[in-house]
Amino acid sequence: GENVEQHPSTLSVQEGDSAVIKCTYSDSASNYFPWYKQELGKRPQLIIDIRSNVGEKKDQRIAVTLNKTAKHFSLHITETQPEDSAVYFCAARRDNTDKLIFGTGTRLQVFP
Amino acid sequence: DGGITQSPKYLFRKEGQNVTLSCEQNLNHDAMYWYRQDPGQGLRLIYYSQIVNDFQKGDIAEGYSVSREKKESFPLTVTSAQKNPTAFYLCASSIGLAAYNEQFFGPGTRLTVL
Numbered sequence: 192g193e194n195v196e197q198h199p200s201t202l203s204v205q206e207g208d209s210a211v212i213k214c215t216y217s218d219s220a221s222n223y224f225p226w227y228k229q230e231l232g233k234r235p236q237l238i239i240d241i242r243s244n245v246g247e248k249k250d251q252r253i254a255v256t257l258n259k260t261a262k263h264f265s266l267h268i269t270e271t272q273p274e275d276s277a278v279y280f281c282a283a284r285r286d287n288t289d290k291l292i293f294g295t296g297t298r299l300q301v302f303p
Numbered sequence: 304d305g306g307i308t309q310s311p312k313y314l315f316r317k318e319g320q321n322v323t324l325s326c327e328q329n330l331n332h333d334a335m336y337w338y339r340q341d342p343g344q345g346l347r348l349i350y351y352s353q354i355v356n357d358f359q360k361g362d363i364a365e366g367y368s369v370s371r372e373k374k375e376s377f378p379l380t381v382t383s384a385q386k387n388p389t390a391f392y393l394c395a396s397s398i399g400l401a402a403y404n405e406q407f408f409g410p411g412t413r414l415t416v417l
Contacts, residue, residue, distance in 0.1 A: 197345070200343065207415065211400055225405070227408075234393065234408040234410050234411060235346070235393070235408045236408070237405050237406070240403075240405070243339070246404060250410075280345060280346065289334055289351060289397075289399075290348055290351065290361065291346075291348075291350055291406060292348075293338075293345040293347075294344040294345055295343060295344055295345040296343075296345050
């Protein structure tokens with residue numbers, strides 16, 4: 192079955208710096224890769240997603256890149272702000288299933 | 304606030320007792336899911352349901368049971384057979400089976416076994 196590995200588990204950056212979180216997946220049939228943000232004590236919320244027919248997607252300060260050959264995808268946050276502090280989860284899903292396989296999460300801390 | 308609710312927010316249980324966690328959605332979504340969240344382990348799928356009166360085991364279904372009698376409701380029972388039930392439980396829903404459907408999460412229930 193699918194396995195998703197996420198690194199790093201914790202990441203501390205200075206406000207204004209960039210942050211990058213990387214995930215690798217095992218199932219080459221996976222074709223949908225969402226990223227969720229979970230603030231302390233709150234529910235996970237989708238922040239960006241990418242399909243396998245696209246190599247990169249951007250939404251303001253957030254971008255996701257996908258390398259299908261290497262089976263990895265990354266979340267990039269530029270000009271980080273204290274409110275970006277949260278746990279970020281990547282996930283992967285195959286087209287013919289209804290299951291998301293999540294990574295183990297990255298705790299991002301942005302220091303003012 | 305997303306249209307998916309869970310109750311209670313906090314739940315305490317004595318060892319050997321069954322307990323049921325509630326999940327309700329008013330989004331008219333066909334698919335519903337239960338996840339367990341433990342520190343450092345991400346979200347692990349317990350059960351999911353694609354349609355009323357049907358559900359499938361996820362990756363860690365042992366010690367849990369579910370029902371899907373109504374489209375809006377997907378309660379999870381944590382039985383006494385679950386060896387380590389203390390965790391944060393998240394319910395989610397999505398429009399349906401298609402791969403690109405966003406999953407919307409409820410606020411979660413924190414279960415503590417005393």
